Amino acid sequence: MGFDRILATQNPDGGWGWRPGASSWTEPSAYALLALAAAGARGPAYDKGLQWLRAQQLADGSFRPRPGVERPTTLAALASLVPGVWTGASRRDLTVDWLLRQKGRGSTFFEKFVGPLFRHRVDRPYEFNAWPFVPGTAPWLVPTAWAVLALERVRASRPDVAGRLEAGRTFLLARNCGDGGWNHGSSRALDIDAPSYPETTGVALVALHAVGGPVIERALDLAARQYAGCTSSEGLSWLSLALCAHRRQLPPARPPGKARTTVEVALEAMAAAAAGGRHILLEEP
Amino acid sequence: MISRRAWIGASAALAAGCARKPPLPPPRVSIVRVPAYDQSVYDTVARLFREHKVDVRGKRVVLKPNLVEFDSGTVINTNPLIVHAVWEAVRAGGAASIRIAEGPGHRRITYDMAEAAGYFSLIPQFEDHFTDLNTDEVSPVRLASAHSTLGQMYLPHTVLGADLIVSIPKMKTHHWMGATLSMKNFFGVVPGSIYGWPKNVLHWAGIAQSIADLHSTFGPKSFALVDGIDAMEGNGPVQGTRKHTGVLVAGWNLPAVDATCCRIMSIDPSQIEYLQLVADPADLALDHVRQIGEPIESVRTRFEMAPNFRHIRTSHLV
Numbered sequence A: 001m002g003f004d005r006i007l008a009t010q011n012p013d014g015g016w017g018w019r020p021g022a023s024s025w026t027e028p029s030a031y032a033l034l035a036l037a038a039a040g041a042r043g044p045a046y047d048k049g050l051q052w053l054r055a056q057q058l059a060d061g062s063f064r065p066r067p068g069v070e071r072p073t074t075l076a077a078l079a080s081l082v083p084g085v086w087t088g089a090s091r092r093d094l095t096v097d098w099l100l101r102q103k104g105r106g107s108t109f110f111e112k113f114v115g116p117l118f119r120h121r122v123d124r125p126y127e128f129n130a131w132p133f134v135p136g137t138a139p140w141l142v143p144t145a146w147a148v149l150a151l152e153r154v155r156a157s158r159p160d161v162a163g164r165l166e167a168g169r170t171f172l173l174a175r176n177c178g179d180g181g182w183n184h185g186s187s188r189a190l191d192i193d194a195p196s197y198p199e200t201t202g203v204a205l206v207a208l209h210a211v212g213g214p215v216i217e218r219a220l221d222l223a224a225r226q227y228a229g230c231t232s233s234e235g236l237s238w239l240s241l242a243l244c245a246h247r248r249q250l251p252p253a254r255p256p257g258k259a260r261t262t263v264e265v266a267l268e269a270m271a272a273a274a275a276g277g278r279h280i281l282l283e284e285p
Numbered sequence B: 001m002i003s004r005r006a007w008i009g010a011s012a013a014l015a016a017g018c019a020r021k022p023p024l025p026p027p028r029v030s031i032v033r034v035p036a037y038d039q040s041v042y043d044t045v046a047r048l049f050r051e052h053k054v055d056v057r058g059k060r061v062v063l064k065p066n067l068v069e070f071d072s073g074t075v076i077n078t079n080p081l082i083v084h085a086v087w088e089a090v091r092a093g094g095a096a097s098i099r100i101a102e103g104p105g106h107r108r109i110t111y112d113m114a115e116a117a118g119y120f121s122l123i124p125q126f127e128d129h130f131t132d133l134n135t136d137e138v139s140p141v142r143l144a145s146a147h148s149t150l151g152q153m154y155l156p157h158t159v160l161g162a163d164l165i166v167s168i169p170k171m172k173t174h175h176w177m178g179a180t181l182s183m184k185n186f187f188g189v190v191p192g193s194i195y196g197w198p199k200n201v202l203h204w205a206g207i208a209q210s211i212a213d214l215h216s217t218f219g220p221k222s223f224a225l226v227d228g229i230d231a232m233e234g235n236g237p238v239q240g241t242r243k244h245t246g247v248l249v250a251g252w253n254l255p256a257v258d259a260t261c262c263r264i265m266s267i268d269p270s271q272i273e274y275l276q277l278v279a280d281p282a283d284l285a286l287d288h289v290r291q292i293g294e295p296i297e298s299v300r301t302r303f304e305m306a307p308n309f310r311h312i313r314t315s316h317l318v
Helices: A002-008 A026-038 A044-054 A075-080 A089-101 A109-118 A141-154 A159-174 A198-207 A214-229 A233-245 A262-275 B004-019 B040-051 B080-092 B110-116 B184-189 B200-204 B207-221 B254-264 B273-278 B307-312
Strands: B028-033 B060-065 B097-102 B130-132 B138-142 B152-156 B164-168 B170-174 B178-180 B222-233 B241-251 B290-293
Touching: A002 A026, A002 A262, A026 A044, A026 A075, A026 A262, A075 A089, A075 A141, A089 A141, A089 A159, A141 A159, A141 A198, A159 A198, A198 A214, A198 A233, A214 A233, A233 A262, A233 B110, B028 B040, B028 B254, B040 B080, B040 B241, B060 B080, B060 B184, B080 B097, B080 B164, B080 B222, B110 B130, B164 B184, B164 B207, B170 B241, B178 B184, B178 B254, B184 B207, B200 B207, B207 B222, B207 B254, B207 B273, B222 B254, B241 B254, B254 B273
Parallel strands: B028 B290, B060 B097, B060 B164, B097 B130, B164 B222, B170 B222
Antiparallel strands: B028 B241, B138 B152, B170 B178, B222 B241
C-alpha cells in the first residue's frame, strides 16, 4: 500500500525527501501528508509531519521550499490543503493574505499593454492575476491550481478571496491547449499550439472541479483517452484524481506506472483513496 | 638624455605590455561524421576524448544530456546511445565516479521521460547512476559573471561537486534564441524545486544573459559533445522536425563548439545573442577556431528556422 511506503520513508525530522533517504523538502512532505490523510492514517507520524510542515511557513505567510532556503514560494497554497496544518485562524490568514498579494509578473498596466509591443508573440500573456511558483515570475498552471484549491477552502470565512478565486479559474480555462488538455501553462507560442500533458491536464481538471461547460467536458474526454495510453505514474494518478473530481467513471484499471519518488507514491495513494470515495484535495476543512 | 615625457610614455607602454594577457591558443573543435546511432559511435566518442585529451582519471564526472519531453519518437532528447558512449569512455578513462544528470524545465516526471527516451533500457542500472537535478540537494552559489540579474542561485550539489561536466546537448533550433546547443544545455542544472516549472526566473533575468552566466560558472570545467546525428530544425526546441545532419561536434571551448554547430546549421553565430555576450566575434571567427576532422562546408546544411529567426540563416556562410 502506498501509505505504508510513505510511513516507512518519513525522515527522523518528520518531513519527507523527494526520494527515500533524501533530506526533507516542503513539497514532498505536503504530498506525503495528503496521502496519509486520504488513507485516514492521522496518527503520531502524521502529527510529526504536520509539525515539520508548519515550521516551513515564513513570517510573511509563504512557505520555503526546504529548511535553509529562505525564499517565498506558492508552496504555501499546497501546504494549505493538508488537513490540520493550521493551528489557528491567524496562521491560516497569514498565508491567505500572502496568496492574495501574489500576482504573476506581467500583470501591471505596462506589462499587459505596452510590453507586448516589444516582445515576441506568445499567449496573451498576463491578462489574469494568477499565481507564479516564485514571486517575480509569470503565472503558471500548477501554482495557480494549488492557489484555486486553497482559496476555495477558505471562501466561506474569507469572502474577500472570491475575486482572485475567479481570476485563477479564468486563467486556467484561458490556458487550455488546442488539443483540449493543459500543459505547464503555455498553450500557444508564435501562433503555434502547444500540446498538453496528462499530469497537468489532471491538475487543471482537479482545480476546476466546480466548473462545467464544453471546455471541461472536452478536457474530461481527453483525460479518459490519455489515461488509456499513459505510462507515467504521476500522469495516471492526476488523471484519476481529475476524473473522480468530476464524477466521471474511471476507465478500466491500468497497471500503475512505476512510482519512484515520494510525490509519485503519495499521488498513487491519493488517487486510490479518491477512487474509493475520499478525494482529499476537495475536502472541506 | 631621455625627456620626462618620453620616459613616462615608455613606462606606460611597458606597463601595458606587461598587463596584456598572452593570446589564447585557438580553440579546437572536432567535427566527425556519424551516419547513424550504431555501435560505431562508441569508438568515435572514445577517439574524440583522446583527441581532446579529456583526462578523467580519478575525477567526479557528470554527464549532462538534454531531456525535455516525454516522446521517444522525436528528436527532442539527446539520444541515449550517445550518453552511453560517453559513459563508457569516461568509465574506461578511470573516473572516480560518473553521474548522469538532468533537470527538465517543463515536466516534472523526469524518470518517466528518461524511460520513454530509452535511457533505462540502454544504460545498465540507469536509475542508480541518475540524478534529477530538479530535486537534488542545493547550495547557494554566486554566479561567476553578471550578465543577468540572477546574482546568486541555489544550484545542485551534483554539478557543483563535479570535477568535469560533459555537456551532451541535442543540436536544435530554438524559437527564442535561434539555437540551443552546449551552453543553453546548462539551463537544466537550475532546480525546479527552488525556481519552479518552467524555470521562468531565467527568462525574466534574460535568456541569453542567463546562459552566459551559467556558462561562466560551469563552462571552465566542461567539455561539450553535441548530438547532431539527428538534429531538430524548425520550431525548436520541442515542436521542430527531424533534420539528419550526421555529425558529432566536440571541444573544450563551448562557445567555439556552439559557433561551429551554428555554421553547420547555416546560422550566423555572430547573430546568436548569448555568443555575443561571452566571446569577442574574432575569437569565434572561422579563421580563429581550429576545426579538426570534417571541414564545415562538407557537413553544412540548411536548417529551417522559426519565422522570427530566418534573418540569421546564412546559407552562404562557411
